[in-house]
Amino acid sequence: MTALLQRSGEACGDAQCGMSIVRHQEQAWSDRRPGSRIQVITDPSGAVNALALLHQECAPGIGAPSHTHEFAEILTIVEGAAEVWVDAVREVIGPGTSVFVRAGAVHGFVNVGAGPLRLDGVIAARELRATFLPVT
Numbered sequence: 001m002t003a004l005l006q007r008s009g010e011a012c013g014d015a016q017c018g019m020s021i022v023r024h025q026e027q028a029w030s031d032r033r034p035g036s037r038i039q040v041i042t043d044p045s046g047a048v049n050a051l052a053l054l055h056q057e058c059a060p061g062i063g064a065p066s067h068t069h070e071f072a073e074i075l076t077i078v079e080g081a082a083e084v085w086v087d088a089v090r091e092v093i094g095p096g097t098s099v100f101v102r103a104g105a106v107h108g109f110v111n112v113g114a115g116p117l118r119l120d121g122v123i124a125a126r127e128l129r130a131t132f133l134p135v136t
Helices: none
Strands: 002-006 018-022 030-033 036-041 052-058 063-068 073-079 082-086 089-093 097-101 107-111 117-123
Touching: 063 082, 082 097
Parallel strands: none
Antiparallel strands: 002 018, 030 036, 036 052, 052 117, 063 107, 073 097, 073 117, 082 089, 082 107
């Protein structure tokens, strides 16, 4: 369910006079590859059209192989452990750690823990689009 809340005492004729509320539990998840699912949260009013929030869950050994985006993103580990890389730099990180990825950087991650990996991301785009590098 989404809602557009009106500011007190103001007529609301368009998305500019309110705020969008999105209840995450009511939004769909999609399977991107076996062992991984993702939920993309966007502003249903379209007023905030250059940001999206991502929730992703990955089984052990699963993640996002090397890829690029035309936009910047922030990845935050919520649960589990991930090996992350941006260009040639690799590091294993855990809960409460964020990685800032500039637009065009080759990056990815893999769940290196024994349990599920849960991460949140913010992208400077409304739609998640990626160009994956060939596996060598």
